[in-house]
Amino acid sequence: MTAVTTPTQQQQQLPSMWNVGIARGLLEVKLFFRQRDAVVFSFAMPIGLFIFFAGIFGGNDLGGGVDYNQVLLPSMLTAGLASTTLTNLAIWIAIDRDNGTLRRLVTTPMPRGAYFLGKVIQMVIVGALESIALLAVGVFVYGVDLPATPGKWFTFGWVTLMAFATFGILGVALSSLPRTSKSAPAVINAPVMLLLFISGIYLPLTMLPGWLQDASGFFPLRWVAQGLRSAFLPDDVASATEAAGSWEHGRILLVLLAWFVAGLVVCVTTFRWKRRGDG
Template identity: 45%
Template sequence: MSNNETGSGGRGTSTTAAASAEGRRPSTRPGTGLVTVLRVGSSRVGYETRMYFRTTDSVFFTFLFPFIMLAIFTAAFGSSGNIGTAPDGSGGISVGAYYLPGMLAAGMLLSGVQNLAVDIAGEKGDGTLKRLGGTPLSPLSYFIGKIGQVLVTGVFQAALLILVARVLLGIDLPTDPEKWLTFAWVFLLGVITSAFLGIALSALPRSGKSATAVVIPIVLVLQFISGVYLQFYLLPDWMQNAASVFPLKWMAQGMRGVFLPDSFASLEQNESWDFPLIALNLLIWLVVGLVLSRVTFRWIRKDT
């Protein structure tokens, strides 16, 4: 072998070692074409979904939690009468019907933000991401797998929650096709936005063990100020304004616009459902989440 060949091989080895040491893959990795990236990402959706349902705490705290809370609110406050009744006591809707939109919005947030933030932080802590970083898997394929899992489980969760509300709790559902079209785009935007924000938030915990302690309080506070557990129109103005900064408020408002009677629109901040404003805010947060997730994501933590 010539000296030139030896030198070339040495530089290649050094480049690979340096890239590995910094937590990056070498630039000449196989399988980086868009078709391959999409194919690998799609195949990971099934894997991620199976792993999700095999994790007991994830299923309980993200998938079943909205069901439990809806049942608790219905049982605890159902005897107090309908919400939004007229002065003569007529009209209004049941407690379960009022809280159904909030539970749907909470399910979107839990499936995306809480589930992915805790899950990815755990994968960083146990070395899973470090091992994946040594394979041809691209970050985009990894993101597709995670977001696809959130979409699949989110659709299943929402469908089951609506079915339970109708069959077991006797809650009336919308009959207008336009309402269901609104539900579709609010749900899709909300789930994808939550997924990107969950990926971005996973960079915050210092370790996998601390992820739950860091993420759950954030998610819990957002649910209380965004009209999920409390009637939003009864919250003080400053709290409503604070909630308007974050996406959950708009997700919950969108779901209320779908499932509550139009007369309840007067209880919102602008006395209307504001669907264009809902779409704008969710799109803004989707872009913010996308940028943050790509900027902050690392196969290996910088401080490792």
């Protein structure tokens, strides 16, 4: 006599969201590094730009005896995190939506949270590898000094975690903006590249016009870069490298939290599993 399996028993036999999410995350990492354009533009470009700018401007004193490369490294860490989290998530989720991957996933028993967990795992692994590669180039090739005290390392840690959280949630939020997968790279990359140029990533904020400094203060890229610079630079040089003349850690935390909450609200209210026009 054949035993009858109830729906409850079938549900209990399914893998948990965590198991499925971890498996998807590892698969997402493999797929990322198999995509040449993703590796070049999301992973390798910040490293290449660091080498490019360090080769041209390295050795210049920005004030207080601080070398340009010492300021450039934390700024490029910010660019790398934005590239591998915000930009990468927004583009690839838009592609998954346009090619029908998201629509097919919601028809399977896979928990929807497992999809996002997989993206988070991919984001963290790729972003961490990007940061390690930048640190290695900065320290071993250009002699950049790492954070000098436990307090500086703590600052580096919490700012990096906030960058992952804020950029990640904004990447998911912006994924609904492109109409098609073909338009996604242009729609996402254009505003991010503009913000990189006005947020003190390639040039110190003090070298930008006052109105650009004020405009950049509204966006999270500037504050992540400023927070990471505070971990790599002596406290007494903030007056020479920062628009406000101080690190403003409290303001950095508040701005990033505000953007995280705003991104979460946008995700909840606008995220779509189907393309526009699909039933």
